[in-house]
Amino acid sequence: MTDALDDGPFFHGTKADLHVGDLLRAGFSSNYRPEIVMNHIYFTAVIDGAGLAAELATGPGAPRVYEVEPTGDFEDDPNVTDKKFPGNPTRSYRSTEPIRVVREVDDWPRLAPEALQAWRDRLAALLHDERAEIIN
Template identity: 70%
Template structure:
């Protein structure tokens, strides 16, 4: 599937999804779950990235007690830049972060990536907590 802007394909992947969920090849990831960052919000999209370490960050910050996992995903529909990080926070899409209302299918798993240190993870959690305190920092669902 394609992410198009002005008729141009923006990213061909491969794409990754970071989580603590124990999933299997062929499983579909869908929208409709609580946000990892705003538990009061049910997400209308499934999020993914073309950067393994970006998916690793998402896995580290994900809710749950399972181990961090990065899944390779295949898209089943169109997708768009994640507006929560593109243009709103970073011009363009340097994080190669995307979202889709359509499911993504797990086609593999990455087991070796650069994991965050405890200090880096704590810094990210503090940044997210500060964002939540800012009334102007809403999540675009």
């Protein structure tokens, strides 16, 4: 059952080249730590958050943001909800069910190069912190 009380629209940021109707599924490598296979697919109702996720994703390709729709139940993302931010101000969610690509978003807000580098530095520090773990 969906615990999250959000109607969207929802977004997913990645470097993957996707098409309308494609399904994103759990069971693939993390966008940030390719050695980890994810049990969930993550998305947000905040387009800036999806843009940041796209910019920080590893691998080849241009950062892309897609509007997506869940095909099943979803829940608040416990990696940010209550663990880092009380409630769910980031409007971040996850699902074990696929999410469907509705469209590619071309006009998402981009970070200035120095702000993006600060986020990359922060992510690198977190990835090297043995105490930081992804709730998968």
